[in-house]
Amino acid sequence: MQGYFITFEGPDGAGKTTVINEVVKAIQGQCKREILVTREPGGSKIAEKIRDIILDPANTEMNAKTEALLYAASRSQHVSEIINPALKRGDLVISDRFVDSSLAYQGQGRGLGIDEVAQINAFATGHLEPDLTIFLDLDPAQGLARIANVRSGSEDRLEQEKLAFHEEVYRGYQKVNQAHPDRVKVVDASQDLPQVVAASVKLVKSTFPELF
Ligand SMILES: Nc1ncnc2c1ncn2[C@@H]1O[C@H](COP(=O)(O)OP(=O)(O)OP(=O)(O)O)[C@@H](O)[C@H]1O
Numbered sequence: 001m002q003g004y005f006i007t008f009e010g011p012d013g014a015g016k017t018t019v020i021n022e023v024v025k026a027i028q029g030q031c032k033r034e035i036l037v038t039r040e041p042g043g044s045k046i047a048e049k050i051r052d053i054i055l056d057p058a059n060t061e062m063n064a065k066t067e068a069l070l071y072a073a074s075r076s077q078h079v080s081e082i083i084n085p086a087l088k089r090g091d092l093v094i095s096d097r098f099v100d101s102s103l104a105y106q107g108q109g110r111g112l113g114i115d116e117v118a119q120i121n122a123f124a125t126g127h128l129e130p131d132l133t134i135f136l137d138l139d140p141a142q143g144l145a146r147i148a149n150v151r152s153g154s155e156d157r158l159e160q161e162k163l164a165f166h167e168e169v170y171r172g173y174q175k176v177n178q179a180h181p182d183r184v185k186v187v188d189a190s191q192d193l194p195q196v197v198a199a200s201v202k203l204v205k206s207t208f209p210e211l212f
């Protein structure tokens, strides 16, 4: 039985983690499949260890290629150990970030090139692609302001990057979204949380009506 793979993407602070939790609460009683929520970087023991290295603010000397390869390595482990087995069981897998994050942050933000970063990720994931990606669309400055409200002073290495970097990442997302209009659906994340959640639930239900 083949499962379903949904990813949430967006700038830092767009609300991905919060919205995923609310979407799961909303659909849990109605969904015909088990729901597995996971995240990147991370999602498995080894992948979480790699996450700690990538996001440690002390690792200021990490170069862009190392960063891209660490995200891809973490993802490879996550896919083989967690995501693929769940999809084989027939689960609905919801991941907080996936390859599109690498295309936007490392491909565009770090200037490595979206196509080049896509290639290493195709190798890492065995070409796994989500069935649906919900892009929470928020101005990067607003996202950073939301994060500063909740964890000012303890931002991770990526969150500590200047606004110009996050604006470049946002341009990367726009390119990726335009290249995959069938897969990526955009939700206005500047709305109040209940509206963002309702729009996301509607997308899940309309994309996979057979799940409900
Ligand atoms: N629609 C919303 N309106 C206002 N605040 C929101 C909204 N959605 C989430 N938030 C708040 O914004 C902050 C960041 O949310 P959250 O951690 O879910 O974002 P994220 O996209 O997962 O961030 P990151 O990419 O850094 O992991 C939280 O304090 C959350 O409560």
Ligand SMILES: Cc1cn([C@H]2C[C@H](O)[C@@H](COP(=O)(O)O)O2)c(=O)[nH]c1=O
Pocket (backbone or CB within 6 Å): 012, 040, 041, 055, 071, 097, 098, 099, 101, 102, 103, 105, 106, 158, 159
């Ligand atoms: C998967 C992935 C993530 N990032 C960045 C985006 C965030 O700034 C951090 C951590 O993610 P979280 O949502 O705050 O937990 O990592 C990235 O640059 N490239 C990636 O592939």
